[in-house]
Amino acid sequence: MEFNHVHQFCSTWGNYHFKTFGGKFFQFPFTCNYIFASHCKTSYEVFNIQLQREEVDGVVSIRRVVMKLDGLVVELASSSITVDGNGVTMPFKKAGISIGSVSSYVKIETSLGLIAMWNQQDSFWVELDSRFQNQTCGLCGDLGDIYVNDDSVQSEFEVKDPSGSCESVSSQSTTCTNEDSQTSLCTDLIYGPAFNSCRNLISTDAFIKACVKDLCSCKSNSTECLCWTVSEYSRQCAHAGGEPQRWENQHLCEKTCPDNMVYKECGSPCTDTCSNQQRSQMCDEHCIDGCFCPAGTVFDDMSQTGCVPLDQCSCSHNDSSNLTACLSASTCFKGVWSCEDLSCPGVCSILGGSHISTFDDKAYTFHGDCSYVLSKETNGYFTILGDLIKCKNSEKSTCLSSVTLKHLNHTVKLFTKIA
Numbered sequence: 001m002e003f004n005h006v007h008q009f010c011s012t013w014g015n016y017h018f019k020t021f022g023g024k025f026f027q028f029p030f031t032c033n034y035i036f037a038s039h040c041k042t043s044y045e046v047f048n049i050q051l052q053r054e055e056v057d058g059v060v061s062i063r064r065v066v067m068k069l070d071g072l073v074v075e076l077a078s079s080s081i082t083v084d085g086n087g088v089t090m091p092f093k094k095a096g097i098s099i100g101s102v103s104s105y106v107k108i109e110t111s112l113g114l115i116a117m118w119n120q121q122d123s124f125w126v127e128l129d130s131r132f133q134n135q136t137c138g139l140c141g142d143l144g145d146i147y148v149n150d151d152s153v154q155s156e157f158e159v160k161d162p163s164g165s166c167e168s169v170s171s172q173s174t175t176c177t178n179e180d181s182q183t184s185l186c187t188d189l190i191y192g193p194a195f196n197s198c199r200n201l202i203s204t205d206a207f208i209k210a211c212v213k214d215l216c217s218c219k220s221n222s223t224e225c226l227c228w229t230v231s232e233y234s235r236q237c238a239h240a241g242g243e244p245q246r247w248e249n250q251h252l253c254e255k256t257c258p259d260n261m262v263y264k265e266c267g268s269p270c271t272d273t274c275s276n277q278q279r280s281q282m283c284d285e286h287c288i289d290g291c292f293c294p295a296g297t298v299f300d301d302m303s304q305t306g307c308v309p310l311d312q313c314s315c316s317h318n319d320s321s322n323l324t325a326c327l328s329a330s331t332c333f334k335g336v337w338s339c340e341d342l343s344c345p346g347v348c349s350i351l352g353g354s355h356i357s358t359f360d361d362k363a364y365t366f367h368g369d370c371s372y373v374l375s376k377e378t379n380g381y382f383t384i385l386g387d388l389i390k391c392k393n394s395e396k397s398t399c400l401s402s403v404t405l406k407h408l409n410h411t412v413k414l415f416t417k418i419a
Contacts, residue, residue, distance in 0.1 A: 010140035011125035014228025020141035040137035103290025113394035176216035186211035194247035198237035227253035257291035259306030267292040274313035274335040353399035
């Protein structure tokens with residue numbers, strides 16, 4: 001059976017909405033700690049993800065996410081990120097787990113075959129390799145079964161919170177006095193021109209029903225209550241390969257950005273910066289929503305002053321005395337050093353089999369399945385090759401299997417322990 005990419009995706013958002021791995025939509029109002037998704041039905045639990053919401057003045061958000069990932073415990077909260085109880089800053093990498101910032105999201109990626117994204121507000125989603133088919137439990141259901149997660153079994157996944165912070169949420173009314181007008185509003189938005197690329201990618205009708213539920217249970221007369229679900233529809237469209245366009249405006253679900261950035265429904269998660277001006281050209285990930293630099297500008301990651309034209313980019317270097325000497329006779333132009341041909345040290349590295357840092361401190365991610373030239377001397381004095389292959393435990397990740405050094409008539413090959 002061919003496995004559908006969409007069925008490897010589980011999400012929760014807004015007004016206690018869920019979409020399971022099998023594509024089922026349901027609402028489950030709770031502020032208790034529940035298992036969102038876990039590896040089960042095996043002797044060893046590779047991952048266990050728990051999620052807890054909170055509701056303040058009618059606004060629902062995610063209070064905390066605890067992820068147990070092959071021995072490490074990652075905890076996400078509104079004001080902190082901890083790994084095994086210790087506070088960390090992004091970007092963070094350890095034992096096959098990376099935590100980074102992508103637009104307004106926190107992204108957790110593992111070599112286990114698991115990716116999670118949190119918008120630091122109401123939306124959280126997990127994507128799994130299909131190798132976990134028929135081995136998952138929790139509110140997300142079973143990755144291989146599209147008929148799981150009946151409402152009657154959701155309470156089985158509650159995990160007692162040591163802090164005791166858990167309140168029951170009153171059942172939300174299903175009656176709606178003006179359901180026809182609410183349905184018309186949601187339909188017009190989701191079937192609008194901004195989502196033309198989404199029609200055949202995800203379940204449009206299910207999102208319309210969720211949108212109507214939000215408006216019917218809204219504690220005010222504002223149409224702002226539909227923002228959560230329409231935003232999630234846009235996110236899932238982009239994840240499925242669509243290119244949603246801007247649908248918000250100053251009168252509906254308006255999004256604002258800091259500095260001189262602009263909001264986009266579909267922007268590259270690989271942001272071009274003064275120090276890495278072609279990063280988006282190496283990007284193979286689907287687009288995401290968030291704040292981005294306007295066309296013709298890049299993000300100034302040197303001075304952190306927002307978006308600037310290339311000719312306003314400054315240059316930087318570390319405090320190495322050798323590098324400082326090399327740059328003493330150099331000039332900066334559009335964020336790039338124009339250097340004299342001097343003897344300067346440099347380091348190129350590969351981390352995790354795909355994260356590459358170049359000699360001039362440019363960083364990018366590259367997934368391959370072949371033998372690649374990492375570096376070579378132009379006259380053939382030496383050549384360094386790297387063999388990248390798919391990791392054993394993940395469909396999406398690549399691992400460095402070996403490194404070969406060719407020096408004149410000598411060849412040395414080093415093999416790694418593949419994850």
